[in-house]
Amino acid sequence: MEDYKFLFKVVLVGNAGVGKTCLVRRFTQGLFPPGQGATIGVDFMIKTVEVDGEKVKLQIWDTAGQERFRSITQSYYRSAHALILVYDISCQPTFDCLPDWLREIEEYANNKVLRILVGNKTDREDREIPRHIGEDFAQRHGMYFLETSAKEAENVERLFMEIAVELMEQAKCKELPKYDGSLGPINGKTTSGECLAEIEFLSNFYQIRLGTPPHTFQI
Amino acid sequence: MDDDLPTDFQVIVVGTGMVESIVAAACSRIGKNVLHLDSSDHYGGLWASYNFDGLQKFIKEVNSDPKRQLQVYNLAEKWYIEKESAQDEKKEEGEEKPEDAKPEPGKKVWSQANFAAEYRKFNIDMTPKLLFSRGPLVELLISSNIARYAEFRCVTRVLTWLSDRLMPVPCSRADVFATEAVGIVEKRQLMKMLTSIVGYNEEEMNNEFKDWNDKTFKEYLAHKGLTPNLIHYVLYAIAGGTNSMPCLEGVKECKKFLMSLGRYGNTPFLWPMYGSGELPQCFCRLCAVFGGVYCLNRPIDKVQTKTVDEGRTVVTIDSKSKTLNCDHLVIGINECPKDLISPEPAESSDISKAVFITNGSIMKSDKEPLTLLRFPPLNDGDHSVTVLEVGPATGSCPKGLFVVYFITNKVKDAESDLMGIAEKIFDMSGGDQTEETDKPKCLWSFFYNVKDTSAPVSSVVDSVHVCSGPDAGLDFDRAVEQAEQIFKKICPGEEFLPRAPDPEEIVFEDDVTHGPEFTREHDDDDAPKE
Numbered sequence: 001m002e003d004y005k006f007l008f009k010v011v012l013v014g015n016a017g018v019g020k021t022c023l024v025r026r027f028t029q030g031l032f033p034p035g036q037g038a039t040i041g042v043d044f045m046i047k048t049v050e051v052d053g054e055k056v057k058l059q060i061w062d063t064a065g066q067e068r069f070r071s072i073t074q075s076y077y078r079s080a081h082a083l084i085l086v087y088d089i090s091c092q093p094t095f096d097c098l099p100d101w102l103r104e105i106e107e108y109a110n111n112k113v114l115r116i117l118v119g120n121k122t123d124r125e126d127r128e129i130p131r132h133i134g135e136d137f138a139q140r141h142g143m144y145f146l147e148t149s150a151k152e153a154e155n156v157e158r159l160f161m162e163i164a165v166e167l168m169e170q171a172k173c174k175e176l177p178k179y180d181g182s183l184g185p186i187n188g189k190t191t192s193g194e195c196l197a198e199i200e201f202l203s204n205f206y207q208i209r210l211g212t213p214p215h216t217f218q219i
Numbered sequence: 220m221d222d223d224l225p226t227d228f229q230v231i232v233v234g235t236g237m238v239e240s241i242v243a244a245a246c247s248r249i250g251k252n253v254l255h256l257d258s259s260d261h262y263g264g265l266w267a268s269y270n271f272d273g274l275q276k277f278i279k280e281v282n283s284d285p286k287r288q289l290q291v292y293n294l295a296e297k298w299y300i301e302k303e304s305a306q307d308e309k310k311e312e313g314e315e316k317p318e319d320a321k322p323e324p325g326k327k328v329w330s331q332a333n334f335a336a337e338y339r340k341f342n343i344d345m346t347p348k349l350l351f352s353r354g355p356l357v358e359l360l361i362s363s364n365i366a367r368y369a370e371f372r373c374v375t376r377v378l379t380w381l382s383d384r385l386m387p388v389p390c391s392r393a394d395v396f397a398t399e400a401v402g403i404v405e406k407r408q409l410m411k412m413l414t415s416i417v418g419y420n421e422e423e424m425n426n427e428f429k430d431w432n433d434k435t436f437k438e439y440l441a442h443k444g445l446t447p448n449l450i451h452y453v454l455y456a457i458a459g460g461t462n463s464m465p466c467l468e469g470v471k472e473c474k475k476f477l478m479s480l481g482r483y484g485n486t487p488f489l490w491p492m493y494g495s496g497e498l499p500q501c502f503c504r505l506c507a508v509f510g511g512v513y514c515l516n517r518p519i520d521k522v523q524t525k526t527v528d529e530g531r532t533v534v535t536i537d538s539k540s541k542t543l544n545c546d547h548l549v550i551g552i553n554e555c556p557k558d559l560i561s562p563e564p565a566e567s568s569d570i571s572k573a574v575f576i577t578n579g580s581i582m583k584s585d586k587e588p589l590t591l592l593r594f595p596p597l598n599d600g601d602h603s604v605t606v607l608e609v610g611p612a613t614g615s616c617p618k619g620l621f622v623v624y625f626i627t628n629k630v631k632d633a634e635s636d637l638m639g640i641a642e643k644i645f646d647m648s649g650g651d652q653t654e655e656t657d658k659p660k661c662l663w664s665f666f667y668n669v670k671d672t673s674a675p676v677s678s679v680v681d682s683v684h685v686c687s688g689p690d691a692g693l694d695f696d697r698a699v700e701q702a703e704q705i706f707k708k709i710c711p712g713e714e715f716l717p718r719a720p721d722p723e724e725i726v727f728e729d730d731v732t733h734g735p736e737f738t739r740e741h742d743d744d745d746a747p748k749e
Contacts, residue, residue, distance in 0.1 A: 043508050046722050069224065071513040073262055075368060078493060107270075107339065112467035167263075178550035 004048055004055040009079060010160070011061040014086035014165045015094040018066045019120040022150035024060050025087065027160050032151050049164050054162045070100075075109040084116045089134070089147065090124040100117055102141060114166055115143040120161065123149040175196045224514060227544050228254040230709060231536060233519055234551025236264040237346075237695060238686035240499035241702035241716075242549045242709070244365070244367060244506040249713045255545065258518035262503060264551055265290065265669065265689050266346045268496030271338035275683040277345075278665070288400075290553050290688070293632045293668040299649040300662050304330035326653045327619050329578065329662055340617040343495040343574055345669075346689040347607050347624040349374060349591065350489040351475060352482035356695045357489065360501075368501035370492040372613055373484030377406035378582060378592040379456040381448070385582045385592070385644065388456040389484050393531045405446055412443050412453070416473045428470060436469025437462050455595040459693060461603055462596075479676060490589055491606075493614040498695070505719060522548065522556050524680050532682050547709045552672045561679040567671045568693045571633040573625040573641065578652055579659035580608060580621055581644045587612045591693075594640050601626040604640050605693055621659065626691055633666035675701060 012020040021042075025033055044061040061080070066072045077083070085101055087094040098117075105115070117138040118186040119129060131147060137144035144162070148155040232243040235257045247253040261267055269277055278294055281287045327333075334341075350356050350371070360366040377388040395406055415427050431439050434460060440450045447597040454460050458472040478489030491497050507513055521537040533547040552560075580588055592606035604627040609615040615622045623645075625637045641647060645661040652660050673690030686704045690697050703715050 042722070042725060043719070044722055064504060065506045065510075066504075066513045068512070069514040069517075071515040073504055075493070075497045075500040076504065077371070078497075194252075 004057040005173060006054065006056045006168060007059060008056065008081040009059050009061065010084065010163060011076060011080040012084045012086060013063060013067065013072065013105070014084075014118075015088075015097050015133045016065070018086045018088040018091070019096050019150050020084075021062055021084050021154055023084075023118070023120060023148065023150045023159070024062055024180060026150040026153055029058065030153075032153075040065045047160070050166050051159060051161075051164050055170070056168060058164060059113070060160075072104070074108040077105065078110075080109060080113055081167050082114040082116065083109055084118055084159070084163075085143070086118045086120050087129070088117040088121050088124075088136075089131075090126045092128045095129045095134070095137075099135060110175050112161065114170070115141075116159070116163065117141075117143045117145045119145075119147040120150060122147050122154060123152045224517075224541060224543075225254070225512065226541060228252050229343055229541060229545060230254075230547045230549060231256065231534070231545040232549040233257075233266050233536070233688065234554045235262045235499055235515075236501060236551050236686060236688065237499050237502075237698040238702045238705070239264075239549055239551050240502040240506070241699065242684070242686070242705050243358075243511060244363075244502040244509075245702065245706040245716050246547075246549075246709060247509040247511040248363075248716055248719065249710060250509075251710065253506055254545070255438075255506060255511055255513050256517040256538070256560055257515045258554065260513070262500045263345075263496045264553065266496060267497055268342045268344045268494035271334055271341040271343070274341070274343050274665075277497040285664055288680045291667055292670075292671070293634070293666065295664075295666045297664045298331055298611050298662070299647065299654070299660070300329055300331060302331045304328050304333065329620070334576075334663070337617045340611075340614075341622070342496070342615050343622060344494040344496055344624065346495055347609075347626070348495045348689075349383045349607070349693055350491070351694055351696075352484075354475070354479060354694055354696055355699045357385050357499075359699055359716060362718060363505070364719040364721070365501050365505050365716070368504050369497055370685070371483075371489040372492060372589055374486045374488035374490055374496055374591050375484070375586070375589045375590075376584070377456055377486050377488075378590055379452065380592070380594050380643070381451055388452050390457075390612050391480055393484070394498055395550040400446065401452075405449055408443070408445055409453075412440070412445065412449075413473070413477060416470055417477050419470050419474055421471075421698055425435065428467060430677060431466040431470075434466050435462065436460055436464045438464045439466045439469070451595070455558060455603060456593050459593050459603065459605070462599070486591070488591060490609060490613055494609075495695075502513075508719070512639070519554065522550075522559060522683070524682070532680065534680070534682055547682050547684065549686060549709070551686045552676055552688050553679075555683075555685050559678045559680060559683055560676055561683060567674055569629040569671045570669045570689075571625075571627050571629040571636040573633055573637045574622040574665045574670060575625075575641065575645060575661050576616065577621045577623060577645060577659040577661050578619065581606075581608070581623065581659060588669040592644075597639055601630065602636075604637065605691075606640075606644075620662070629668055629671075633668045637666060673697060 012024065014020055022032060024045050025031060028047045042062060044059050046057060046059055048055055048057045061076070063072055084104060085098065087098060094171070117134060119134045134147065135145050146155055146159050148159055150156055229252045230246045232239050232253060232255045243253055243255045257264065275582065278296055281291050281294055360369070377390055378385050379388050383391045386400060389395040389401065392410070395401065401409065408576055419428060436448060437454055440453055444451065453473065454464065454469065457476050458464065458469045460469050460472065476487050485490060503513065517538055519536050519538045523535050524532050525535060527533050534545050536543045536548065581590065581592070587610045588608070589610065590608040592608070594604040596603050604625055607624045608621055610621050611618045625640065626694055627636055630636050640679045641661065641664070644658060646656050646658045669689070671691065672688030675687055678685050686705065687701055706715055
């Protein structure tokens with residue numbers, strides 16, 4: 001069994017070309033991919049970080065290009081713990097689309113999901129969205145806000161670390177998004193004697209693992 | 220935004236139903252350049268799940284579009300509860316409710332307004348289906364690694380209707396021995412019979428079954444000396460059959476049931492979290508991960524074929540202002556121009572379906588149940604009815620409610636075919652929801668008929684592949700089988716959905732303009748890889 005105590009699913013959304021993949025790769029691999037290659041074969045990336053001496057595994061999901069024609073599957077949003085909505089500070093249209101993205105998020109994501117608005121590409125000279133405009137938008141919609149540059153590695157680490165810290169905080173207070181009426185263990189503590197039948201399994205994304213509970217399993 | 224849609228693909232898939240989505244994923248997975256379109260704004264077509272709002276829209280759209288009524292018809296929606304509940308009004312006025320008027324905990328009084336307010340918590344399936352734990356779809360999800368996109372729950376119990384009441388069906392060996400409904404002698408008979416069924420092998424055609432080719436399963440069971448109760452369990456509940464079910468079909472169905480026992484839970488079945496409509500999307504996600512281009516809201520107008528140099532056939536599709544070209548077109552039967560279909564599909568019996576939302580389970584249980592009930596035919600000549608009851612833990616509805624699906628072959632129309640059974644297991648009278656009754660109150664019902672488009676259909680052009688619509692069966696097996704056949708025609712000799720790599724296995728090259736490469740670990744998931 002892998003050595004981590006918490007597993008969180010983080011998903012990114014936002015218009016094509018705002019730098020979602022770059023943010024993920026900067027954080028998970030420490031590099032900035034040159035050129036705008038499509039994201040073929042990559043489903044999600046994993047990075048284990050340490051918060052308060054505890055290992056936290058972040059599973060970071062990219063849109064797989066389905067955002068290009070606004071055709072993201074609803075199932076992409078299911079059971080996400082945190083949702084990063086990204087726009088490009090040098091591209092007004094990517095900011096103007098935020099309300100559309102929010103509508104989609106509200107429709108499909110868990111309403112307790114941690115939401116972060118990210119203005120990416122602060123390295124660009126041709127800024128179109130002033131910082132305070134982004135901040136205002138985030139505040140009005142109850143989101144955290146951060147400006148980043150995947151290229152200059154600015155605030156990228158901080159973005160994901162803050163997510164990890166916040167989610168762990170929530171997990172400890174048991175406020176983690178969970179399915180209503182869920183019978184699965186939310187923090188690894190099992191209501192003992194449960195038979196296999198009641199447990200959802202497969203990608204137990206929302207479950208924080210403390211070892212492997214005997215009745216959760218993946219097909 | 221649609222304008223930058225590329226126009227040339229090896230494979231274009233139209234429709235995001237189950238079969239189409241599996242084919243799209245399989246083609247993309249082995250490197251084909253795939254475009255996947257759907258004319259509507261959501262995934263799944265007739266296989267979709269809707270939230271309550273989406274379902275209302277669907278009903279409205281179909282009722283106002285005669286063309287869509289060729290696929291879905293006789294839609295009848297009915298409420299059994301008030302528009303606004305008295306509770307809500309009182310709350311608005313800020314009045315304190317008197318203590319004694321408080322409903323029992325868990326017996327909330329639902330109004331239509333409550334449903335509307337919680338619309339997002341509903342996921343109502345147009346094609347609810349189960350997965351056999353060792354069936355082809357589960358095996359495919361595992362072998363392809365697509366399982367990581369979905370979550371499942373086990374069906375917790377199988378029920379039947381016997382002697383005018385609901386009875387649990389003993390599924391496993393442990394169940395059989397624990398049940399009080401079956402006597403000791405019967406238990407041994409049953410176990411012996413089930414063991415011989417598990418030994419059934421189509422190719423070798425064991426001695427046990429060789430003389431039963433032209434007889435019914437019921438005759439076989441009677442011949443084995445099973446008591447009427449046992450015959451009922453095996454024939455109706457386990458094999459899902461009727462009195463006229465041929466013996467070997469019954470044996471096959473039983474074997475499928477028995478072979479899927481013991482893998483994940485007490486019953487052989489799994490139910491996808493948030494409904495069956497999630498599954499096509501999982502395949503679409505894989506297709507996209509391997510480079511498939513996705514575009515919803517993209518209706519197509521005209522499909523033509525033209526022969527280019529060296530006799531190669533290209534399929535052209537007009538969509539909005541564009542002409543799209545491909546070597547192979549995979550298209551859902553409901554989207555497919557009629558002149559491409561050959562021959563006209565034979566008249567088949569359509570499907571009668573219903574959805575009910577109730578305020579309790581059809582049979583009380585300590586923990587939230589997930590139930591399969593196969594209702595035997597009420598009269599001779601009727602069909603059996605598949606009943607699936609799912610609760611809030613499956614992401615299908617808000618707490619305190621259950622969603623119940625009925626599926627059967629059509630005789631007259633959905634309402635006449637199914638109302639009789641609904642009345643047996645629900646209280647359809649409306650009225651006081653807090654009242655303690657044996658049967659749960661039906662709060663809302665929706666009956667509809669679906670054209671059965673599940674028979675395989677071929678096209679007049681070799682490079683056009685037509686995908687069937689949903690069938691009335693319990694599982695997805697036919698869809699998986701058909702998708703594989705279509706894939707083999709498009710990509711002969713290629714592997715059908717080989718395992719997708721885990722993220723840890725992906726090796727990025729420094730130059731990402733080609734996209735990352737990956738190496739595949741062979742049969743060894745635990746190999747360390749940095």
